[in-house]
Every structure is written in C-alpha cells, then in structure tokens.
Amino acid sequence: MQYHQPMRLLLVEDEIEIQGFLKRSLTEAGYQVDVAGDAKAGQRLATENQHDIFIIDLGLPDEDGITLILRLRQLGVDAPVLILSARRAVDDRVRGLEQGGDDYLTKPFAMAELLARLRNLLRRKASAPAEATRLRVLDLELDLLRREASRSGETLTLTPQEFVLLEYLCRNAGRVVTRSMILDQVWGMRIQPDTNVVDVHIYRLRGKVDAEGRRPLIRTLRGVGYVLRDR
Amino acid sequence: MSSGTAKTTMRSAAWRISLWATLAFACGTMVVFVFLHRFVSQDIQRRSDAWLSGEVEVLGDVAERTPKNALYGRVVGEVAELASREVPNRLRSEPGQNDSVFFLQTAADGSLALWVGDGNGAAYLDAIRHSAPVANSPADLRVRAIAIPFRIASASVGDGSRIYLGLSERDELRLLRNLRFRFILLWAAIVVFGAALVFYTTRRMLGHVRGITEAASRIGESDLSSRVPTSRRNDEIAQLASTLNTMLDRIENSVYQLHTITDSLAHDLRSPLTAVRAKLEMALTGGPKADEAESLVTAIEELDRVTDFLNKSLDVAEAKADALRLHRVAIDLDQLLRAMVDLYEPSMSERGLRIQLRSANRVEIWADPGLLHRMIANLFDNELKHLPPSSTIAIALRAEHGTAMLLLEDDGPGFAPEIAAHIFERRVKGPKSNGHGLGLAFVEAVVRAHGGSIEAANRLEGGARLLLALPLFAGPRDEPSTSMALAAHSRPSADALVSASQP
Numbered sequence: 254m255q256y257h258q259p260m261r262l263l264l265v266e267d268e269i270e271i272q273g274f275l276k277r278s279l280t281e282a283g284y285q286v287d288v289a290g291d292a293k294a295g296q297r298l299a300t301e302n303q304h305d306i307f308i309i310d311l312g313l314p315d316e317d318g319i320t321l322i323l324r325l326r327q328l329g330v331d332a333p334v335l336i337l338s339a340r341r342a343v344d345d346r347v348r349g350l351e352q353g354g355d356d357y358l359t360k361p362f363a364m365a366e367l368l369a370r371l372r373n374l375l376r377r378k379a380s381a382p383a384e385a386t387r388l389r390v391l392d393l394e395l396d397l398l399r400r401e402a403s404r405s406g407e408t409l410t411l412t413p414q415e416f417v418l419l420e421y422l423c424r425n426a427g428r429v430v431t432r433s434m435i436l437d438q439v440w441g442m443r444i445q446p447d448t449n450v451v452d453v454h455i456y457r458l459r460g461k462v463d464a465e466g467r468r469p470l471i472r473t474l475r476g477v478g479y480v481l482r483d484r
Numbered sequence: 485m486s487s488g489t490a491k492t493t494m495r496s497a498a499w500r501i502s503l504w505a506t507l508a509f510a511c512g513t514m515v516v517f518v519f520l521h522r523f524v525s526q527d528i529q530r531r532s533d534a535w536l537s538g539e540v541e542v543l544g545d546v547a548e549r550t551p552k553n554a555l556y557g558r559v560v561g562e563v564a565e566l567a568s569r570e571v572p573n574r575l576r577s578e579p580g581q582n583d584s585v586f587f588l589q590t591a592a593d594g595s596l597a598l599w600v601g602d603g604n605g606a607a608y609l610d611a612i613r614h615s616a617p618v619a620n621s622p623a624d625l626r627v628r629a630i631a632i633p634f635r636i637a638s639a640s641v642g643d644g645s646r647i648y649l650g651l652s653e654r655d656e657l658r659l660l661r662n663l664r665f666r667f668i669l670l671w672a673a674i675v676v677f678g679a680a681l682v683f684y685t686t687r688r689m690l691g692h693v694r695g696i697t698e699a700a701s702r703i704g705e706s707d708l709s710s711r712v713p714t715s716r717r718n719d720e721i722a723q724l725a726s727t728l729n730t731m732l733d734r735i736e737n738s739v740y741q742l743h744t745i746t747d748s749l750a751h752d753l754r755s756p757l758t759a760v761r762a763k764l765e766m767a768l769t770g771g772p773k774a775d776e777a778e779s780l781v782t783a784i785e786e787l788d789r790v791t792d793f794l795n796k797s798l799d800v801a802e803a804k805a806d807a808l809r810l811h812r813v814a815i816d817l818d819q820l821l822r823a824m825v826d827l828y829e830p831s832m833s834e835r836g837l838r839i840q841l842r843s844a845n846r847v848e849i850w851a852d853p854g855l856l857h858r859m860i861a862n863l864f865d866n867e868l869k870h871l872p873p874s875s876t877i878a879i880a881l882r883a884e885h886g887t888a889m890l891l892l893e894d895d896g897p898g899f900a901p902e903i904a905a906h907i908f909e910r911r912v913k914g915p916k917s918n919g920h921g922l923g924l925a926f927v928e929a930v931v932r933a934h935g936g937s938i939e940a941a942n943r944l945e946g947g948a949r950l951l952l953a954l955p956l957f958a959g960p961r962d963e964p965s966t967s968m969a970l971a972a973h974s975r976p977s978a979d980a981l982v983s984a985s986q987p
Contacts, residue, residue, distance in 0.1 A: 268755055274762035312751060339754040340747055348811070361758040361791055364765050414826050440827050443854055444861040445792045448868045453830040476768060476781030 259285040260305045260375065265295035265321065266337065267314050275308070278364050284371075292316035299330050306374055307334040308367075311347075319346045322355070333374040335367070365429035365478055372428075390426040390483050393462065393470060395419065404462060414439075415458050422471065422481040431478035455479055498690050502683035510675045517667050524663065528656045529635070533622040536637035539567045540649040544639035547589065547647055557598050560589065564600040564649070584652040586634070588612070592644030601650075612636070612648060625650060632657060692721045700728055708736040739807040746798045753794055761787055796922045799855070803929025810852040810933060814957045817847040817888055820860065821881055828864045836873030843881035847888045848957035851934050859930040862923045863892060863950070871896040875947075883956055887936075890952040898942035908938070927952075 262284040266272045272288055279286045287302065289295035292313045299307070307325075311318035322334055323346075336347060336357035347357050354377060356370050388395040392405045400416050402409045411419065418439050422430065432451040436442050455471060463469040470482050493499055543563060550559045564587030586601030588608055599605030611627040622637040634650040641647060692715065699712040711732060714725040761784060768780045802808050825841050832839050849856075867877050871894055880891040908928035924940070931938045936954035943949045 268759065270759040271755075271762055274759075274766060277766070312755075339751040339758070360754045361761040361787070364762070436827075440823055442823070442827075442857040442861070444857045445788070445795075446861050446865050447789070447792065448831060448865045450827055450831045453834050454827075457830055475777070476784040477765070 259283055261285045261287070261303065262306050262308065262371075263287045263289065263295065263298055263302075263304045264308045265289045265292065265313065265318070266308070266310045267291060267312070268310075275367075278368075282368055290314075292318070292321040295321055296324065296328075299325055300328060304330075304332050306332050306371060308337060308371075309334055310337045310339075312339055319350070322350060333377065335370055335374060337362075363431045363433075363477065366431050366434050369425065369428065369430065369434055388420065388423045390423050390481060391470065393423065395423055402462075404467065409461050411458075411461060415454070415461070418454060418458055419462065422479065426481045427483035429474055429478050429480045434478070496687070496690070498683055498687035501686045502679055505682045506675060506679035509678050510671075513671055513674070517671070521660065521663065521667075525656070525660055528659065532635055532651055532656065533637070536622045536635060536649055536651055540637040540639045540647065543567065543587065543647055543649060544641055547641045547645075552643075560598055560647075561587070561600045567649070584654055586648075586650045588648040588650070589641075590646045590648070597645055598647075608648075608650070624653075689721060693724070696721070696725050696728065703732060708732065708739055739805070742802060742805055742807050743809075746802060750794065750798055754791070757787060757791055793922070796926050800922055800925050800929050803926075803933050806933070808852075808855070808929065808933040810855070812850050812852055814848050815851050815853055815856060817849055817890065817954075818843045818845065818881060820856070821879065821890075824857075824860050824864060825879070828868065831868060832877070835868065835871075836875075837868070837871055838874075838876045839879070840876065841879045841881070843879075845883075847881055847883045849888050849934070849954045850957040851954070855930045855933070859927050862927050866923045867892070867894060867896075886956050886958070888954045888956055890954070892950040892952075893943060893947060895943075895945070895947040898946060898948045899940065901942075908940070 260283070262279060264272065264275055264279070264286055266275065266288075267290050269290075272290070276286050276288055287298050287304070289298050292315050295309070295313075298304075307322075309318045309322055313321065318336065322336070334350065334355040336350065336355060337360060338347070338357055339360040351357060354374075356374055358367060358370055386396070386398050388397065393402070394404070395402045395416075397420065400413065402411055402416060402419055418435065421435065421439050433443070433445060435451050435454075436444055436446075455473070459469070459471045463471060472480050472482060474480060543560070546563050547560050550556050564585075567585070567587075586605070586608060587599070588596065588601070588605055589598035590609070590612075591597040594613070596605055596609050599608075601608070607628050607630075608625075611625055615623070615625055622635050625634040625636045627634060632652055632654045634652050636648050636650040638646055638648045692713075696712045699710070703710050703712070711729045712725050714729065715722045764780050764784050764787070768777060768784070772780060799808065821841055821843060825839055829839055871877070875894055875896045878891075878893045880889075880893075882889050908924055928938050931952055931954065934954055936952060938953070939951045941949050
C-alpha cells in the first residue's frame, strides 16, 4: 500500500470469528482498523472519529445494517461503505446504496476480493487521476490505446479478450485476484461456474506472457486466485 | 374508429351480450304488438258490426212500414243518409274515393230497387250477387274496382225484397295503419336506445372485469404487493375482485414465508461458512507445509462448491414456487452469448469440443442479469461436463413472434433415456453425472420465472437438443430497480469487455 498515511477503516460486524479474522487481515493489508460489534457502537465510533471507509454487516444484533448506513448518511458521514451480507437476495435498498457509490459482498467471501473491493471504493472516492495510456509492470508493457502488449520489447500476440484480462492483472499487479473477481471485472458476470473456465484463460495467457525462458510473471495461488508479480 | 377497433368491439363480450339482448327485446315487443293489433282490429270490427246490425234493422223496419209509393225511395234514402252520418270514427271522404257507406235495396226478383251512395250501384249489386249468400250476421264484400272491402249487413223486408247496408273498412284500415306506423317508429327508437344502453352498461361492467384481469396479470409477472382494483358496490364483480385480493394475500404470505425460510437458512449457513473460510484462508496465508496447503486449498474449493450448491438449491426452491425475486433490465442476449462463448471457448477446445454460435442481431429480453448469466453458465457447464471429446455444440439465437428462441444442440450421447422425461426436476441426473442434478432444474426455473419455456429432447440424429423461448423486451416498464441494475452493469470493465469483444 503506497499511502502517505494508513487508511482508517471502521468494521461493524457482530460475529467474533469473522471480526477477528477481518481485523487481522485488514491490519496486515495496511489499514488502521476500528471495530464495533453492533450498530450503536458503530454509530458512536463513526461520529467520534473520521474514517475513510466502512465495512458494515447487514445482520447486526440491535439494528439492520442498512438503517445504520442511512442514519450515518443523515449525520453527514459520507465515507464509502462495503456492505457484507449473508442474505440471499439483494434488497432494493442495497441496490440504492450501490448506485450511490457503495458496494456489497456476499458471505462467504475471499479476503482478496474484499480487499479489491475496498481499493475500488477508495479509488472511486478519490477523484480519478487522468487515465494512463500505458501500463508497466516490470518488463511487461501495455499500450492501452493501441491495445498492444509487449514483454522486454517483444510484442505479444493477444486476442482482445486476453488483452483485457492482462490489463486487469496489471492494474492489480502484486495483489491477489480471485476467479470471481476476474469473471466480474473482465467478463462482467457474477457467476460461479463449476468448471475451470477462468483457469484455462489464465493458462493460455500465461503461455504467451511467460513463454519459455522468461521469468514467470503470472502466479497461481491455489485456493485463492492469481497474482501478477511486480517484484 | 379504425377498422381494428371495430373488429375488437365486435369480438367483445359486451357486443355479443347487447346483440342478443336487443334481439330478444325486439322479438318480444313485436309479438306483444301483433297480439295488441289483432285485439284492436277485432274490437273495431265488432263495433262496426254492431252498428251495421242495428242500422240495418232500423232501415228494414222503415222500409217495411213506408208505403211503396213515389216517396218511398226518398224516405228510405233519407234515413240511410242520416244513418251514414252516425258511422263511428268516420272520416271525410277524399275526392275520387267512394263514400264510406252505401244503402242498397233489391226487389223480390233480385234487381236493384233502391240505391243510396256513389254511382249507380250496379257494381255493388253485382258483388252482392256473386258473394256467398248473406246471412244475418255482417260479412265482407269486395266490390270490383274498389280497393277497400266493405262490411255489409242485410235484412229481408216482408215483400221479398232485401236491403243491404254497407260500410267501407277504409277508416278502420287507416286507423290500424296509423297504429302500425307509430308503433314501428316507437319500437325502432326503443330498440336502438335499449341496445345502446345494454351495450354501454355491459361494456362498463366488463371493463371492470378487464381491469381486474389486467391488474392480476401484472401482479403475476412483477410484484405480489399490489392488488386488483375494487369498487364500492357489492356486486358480483366487486366480489370477484375481493376474492382475488384475498387469494393474493394468501399467496403473498406464503411467498413471504418461503423467502423468510430461505433467507434465514442462507444466513444461518453462510455465517459459519464465512468463519470456516476465513480460518482456512488464514491458515493458507500462514505459510503451511506443502501437503497441508494442498488440503487447505481442497477444503476452500469444497467450501465454495457447497456455497454455490446452497445458492442454487435455494434459487431452484424459490423458482419452483414461482417466488424468484427478479430485478430486470433489458439485456441483449446476442451480446451476452458472444461474451459467454468467448469465456467458455478455451475450456471447450481444451477438451476437444467445438462451439458454434449463429446469431444475427440484437435480441433484447427483459431479464435479471445475475440469474440470466448464471443460467447460461449452467447450460455451458453442463455441455462441458457431459460431452465426450470432439463433439460439437451448435447454438442458434433468433427472434420471432415476440419471442427470443435459443436453440442448443450437440452431437454427444444425448440425455439418458431413463431421465429424459424428468430432465428439469431437482436431483435428476444422468447415471454418469457427478453433479448435483441441479443444473437443468435451475435453468428451467429461471426460464419459467422470466415467463418463458424450455424443451429438452434427444435429436433423431443423436445428441441433445434444448430449446429455450423467452419473451422479447417490449419497451421499458416501471420497476424501481431498473436504473440501479443498469448502473451496476455499466462498470468500466464491462465497457472494456464490450469494446474487446467487438474489435
């Protein structure tokens, strides 16, 4: 995390095990984490301190998470919220919040995905910098305008789809991306195929990017996802 | 009104009802009038007959008593003339018409003895001679060259001569004609007015019914919270509406119960799954030994499969109860299929399968993007898992008659015959399948929830064939979630995908 000062995050989650795990993982990821076990404590912490982002579970013991979010908004707290939900259907009010710039994640989730969504929310909040036209990761270079990729100056022959996939990996270089994140962000689908469709795409891409003799850039983290090496 | 509207009107129940009601009313009143007419004409005849009989008696008396001298003709003629002035309902004769009354006396030999009336009476005498022998009661008499028949009464005088008194039926006929004419006018007016009234009221009444039907079908396809319109009156239609509403209350309640159950089931299972997954991930990031890592990874994968299975089972359960919650947007099925084929093509060719997509243009449907994506992924997963290498999958998409037709064919082994009839039921799977048997049940559930239909069969030339029909998008409808789902769909990466798949 290349932030000048750590991002301050408020986690409102009542289940102790998930709370502990999230706090540990978020702290490891460089966030300064405050924790509340119910809506009341959450509201108190949120109004006493300035937070950059919230993670709020919908099923809180004393109150609905949505009600808490709406009240925080009324109190002028406008940091983005990542909503955690163990419910099945996404409530219309959640859709409303999603439209308002917040995001939601269904339980159970992969930590990598949660971190990616937090980054997205923070990036959305900060005024987006002028879009780069070139991406560079080590010796891999992507020309976003001409949709061309090269490694060590050697042009890679990629299909348009492979280019989009590589672009997504590059934008998240050094960070783990899960299969469902790839499906969501590259193909625009929130699906969970019971087949290895994403793996085959990565396998093909790897065949082109990490051709024999080169240092492999795309790593598979089994059970988690993929990561594009940036060191 | 265009001819189309006229046609719809003529096909409507209101039109049929008012047509039949008018017909029945018109026939009924006509029958009543016929009876009335007969009664009136008989009554008029009875009156004129009574007058004729009375007068002819008086005249016979006079003729008998008056001496047969030169004055006889004048006396009797005078009396007859006087009598004719007393004719009931008498109208003035118009020029060129015979008078309404005549008096005629025949001598004993049958020759004309005395005549009071128009002309010389020869034609009348001729008619009398040719008519049937006149009894004492009045009878009809037709005189040559005179259109309107007479009613005549006769009496014999002592000296063998006979007197006849005739009364034209002209006035009677005119009266009846007037009656008929007025009746027909009035009758036509009443029938037209009645028809209009019946048509208007039935149309209004059936309009309520149509309103209820429309509202009910709207409720069926979108939400269960609205109700059909009710009216304040307590008639049959209001009862129909309130019965429907009671039924909807019950349905909404059971759907709500089902949602509560599935939601709490999902919640109660997901929370521990989240905790377990978190622990596994923590263990995995803690740098375990190689063999430990392998089991941790397997555990996470298994857990994700359980989660997916849970979601799918609950979706199928809700869909079987027609209780899937849909957040619809307009989706171009053509573009979606292309993206799906892009996604699955590498895995398919890896397994030696070929996939062909035949689709020409935009085919927009009104669907829940999440469910639709998962449904198509299910279809593709199904093919991927069950087809032997070097099979071909042919997908054809076309729009016809307001329906998007999606045809999936393969040249694999087809559905196992023992399951072919129950292919869309839960837990039904082929003998060699290692899935949950939920895939096609889920597909069918989603199709049904979107108002479509699905058919599965084995092709004659071998292989399986699935035909999905989904209603085409027919313009935006008022649903609150639309814009949000659209917003969710237009993320930058999705745009990148569009530009990537259409270079």
